[in-house]
Amino acid sequence: MDEAAQPKFDPEVSPLSKWWLRSVLMVMILGFAGLLAITMLSYRNAPPIPDVVVDARGETLFTGDQIRSGQAIFLRYGLMDNGTIWGHGAYLGPDFSAETLHQIGESLATSLAQQQFAKTLNALTPIETGSIRGQVAVTLKTNRFEPASDTLRLTAPEAIAYRAQTARWTSYFINPARNGGLAPKLITDPAELRDLTAFFCWTAWASVADRPGGGLFLHQQFSL
Incomplete structure (x- = not known):
């Protein structure tokens, strides 16, 4: 053809x-x-942001506005390019939610060990360590959020642990030696650091607290 x-x-x-x-x-x-x-579905299943977070005596530790402000600060400084929240972000720095949860757990365990055994954590026997580990897990998982009053109540040891977090994160954002490449003195405003700490503590709580009706809001690995 x-x-x-x-x-x-x-x-x-x-x-x-x-x-x-x-x-x-x-x-x-x-x-x-x-x-x-x-x-x-994400918004429907999202953990609640309480209007106020209080300690065992009812004194305000931080507010929902501070949590939202802390989230805005986290985004403003591009901290998702350094560390992560709930595993989402870069891995140059820590997972801020997991690190805060770990620090709160360590502080809680230290308080319980002193109260119950008059010992430091390192001095506990294996059985005593197991007892403290179980109590810490139960304390952190217990959801003390009250929807009617929009209030989240923390135990006395948890409140002590929260108050220690501001100094910990202030050091992280000022000292360039161990912050994953952030600029020195990136965040120095005390109000911004308090709000950022409130945000990290809320993400830590949301990652481990039991959801009403069973299950977790999220899942975060915790270990002593």
């Missing part, structure tokens, strides 16, 4: 099938629908 007589493909004369366009539209619709559904 003469080569000149064979039909040639001309994209202007032979357009793609209409099903290509339909398929693309269907994929886009299903994809966006899935993203919207995931977003709605």
Whole structure:
């Protein structure tokens, strides 16, 4: 057959099938629908931000406004490029939520060891350590959020642990030696550091507290 007589493909004369366009539209619709559904479920299952967080005596430790302000500060300084919250972010620095949870757990364990055995953590026997470990886990998992008053109540040892966190994170953001490459004295404003600490402590609480009705808001590994 003469080569000149064979039909040639001309994209202007032979357009793609209409099903290509339909398929693309269907994929886009299903994809966006899935993203919207995931977003709605995330907000519906999100841990609550309490209006106020108080200690065992009812004194205010920090507020929901401080938590939101701390989150805004976290984003303003681009800290997600340094460390993570709930495992989302860079790994140059720590997971701020996990590190805060660990520090609170250590402080809580130290307080319990002193109260119950009049010993330091390192001086406990294996059985005593197991007892303290179990009590710390139960204390941290117990959800003391009161929806009616929009209040989160912390135990006395938890409140002590929270108060120690501001100094810990102040050192982290001022000292460049062990902060994963952040600029020296990145955050020095005491109010910003308090709000940032409130945000970290809330993320720590949300990562381990039991959800009403069973299950967790999130899941964060904790170990002594």
